[in-house]
Amino acid sequence: MTLGNYFGNIYKGLKSLAAGMRLTGLYFVRRGDSLTQEYPENRESLKLAERFRGEVVMPHNESNEHRCTGCTACELACPNGSIKILTKFVVNEEGKKKKAIDTFVYHLDTCTMCNLCIVACPTDAIIMANNFEHSVFDRTKLLKVLNKPESKIMTGVE
């Protein structure tokens, strides 16, 4: 190691340390950058990432129609059996018998939010919602039926 190297190392070391301290010093001074959200107080203005996985929901449109065909791909994809689909046969306008969902049972109490059902769904019928306030006193309340009563499959979704 030459003497030039020796002092060069000291200079480089001090320079990089100063760069790090400059950044944390800036963070310390600029308070507005804080990432913490004071949750119970800011419940109304809470900002969550769009991809945050709170629970599985099935969106319905205005005329109470969903996109679920009852193919049970999500039920098969679910690693711990949190989804159970009960199907029925309905007669459509053309007089043909067709498979449709009767009840889409979703166990929120065992769901691990792994997102595999959402990936498996061929018709994008279910999505992950941002809602995370699931605390209840009775765990049977976590047994949810995702399709609304009297809902039908959207026309054109096969």
Added chain:
Amino acid sequence: MILSIYNFTSLTDKFHGFLSAHLSDGIVLATELIVTGLLVITFVAVLAMVLIYLERKVAAYMQLRLGPNRVGIYGTGQVVADVLKLVLKEGITPDGADKLMFNLAPYVVLSTCMMALAPIAFGNGLVLWDLNIGVLYITSITSLGVIGILIAGWSSNNKYSMLGAMRSGAQIVSYELSAGLCIISIVVLSGSMQISDIVNSQADGWWIFKGHIPVIIAFVIFIIAATAELNRAPFDLAEAESELTAGFHTEYSGMKFAMFFLAEYINMFVLCAMAATLFLGGWMPFHIGHWTAFNNVMDYIPSPLWFFGKTFFIIFIIMWFRWTFPRLRVDQLLDLEWKYLLPISMVNLLAIALMNILGWHF
């Protein structure tokens, strides 16, 4: 020039006079010892709480968080709650541990670091024991703390504790060298090891301003060595959470753990107070040479305020280090000390001695 600053010896003399007028000599001494002991314990407890709160807040702000903010005003009650929790918790002694040594270690660590508070001047005349080798006393007492750490690591009968204690020993022993050389450089300049003399020698300007670049280098090296001696990040190999769970105090819980924690923060205060006393003038207000008017204005700020201001400034810098730098490896740690800090501080000491002989400083 110094006469205009309030001298706390008049207060202590008054107290002493009041006691001797009513009691015999022996009882006066006993009372004074008890009063000072209680004052030190109260001071240590309050100081540790303030430092823990400060550390958590500084850490939070540097990591874009808010820190404790629920208990009490701005989270100040959080520290009290934590202390209460630690006091009430059960202190478990492991079955395989050396019982006597295991229970002795926290007391050794805490008592050594409290002894180091004795010669520190908190204000003009506000000092417990102004002995003529004050600086030497502090360095020797703070190095005794490592014995307590080694006892704790050995007696826990736990590989993590043992490794942590050994690392801590190696680290403190090696960094004490360069810290000592930096202290000696100021002793050379002020010509005394007594804390009051060192402070008074800075009445016409602090050493960091009077001593040109060599003293600034000594200051930087002292801060680095002090951080290493305190076992704080980036030199926290002794308690590296990710490798050794908690190092030498892995097996400790409750009040015994709290005593290690307390000792750590008191040690931090002692070393930062040392740095403030040696380089930034201790309780000495900011004086510029012989600008009498300016110096007199500065004297209106009470001396303890100056002392605590400077000490907390250095404590903030050390906290800043902790929350910025990643931990060093053992080889890097020893490299830094033996290849960089020690040679530089040796050459630096020679430069300062030369500067002092030739009278180049102000």
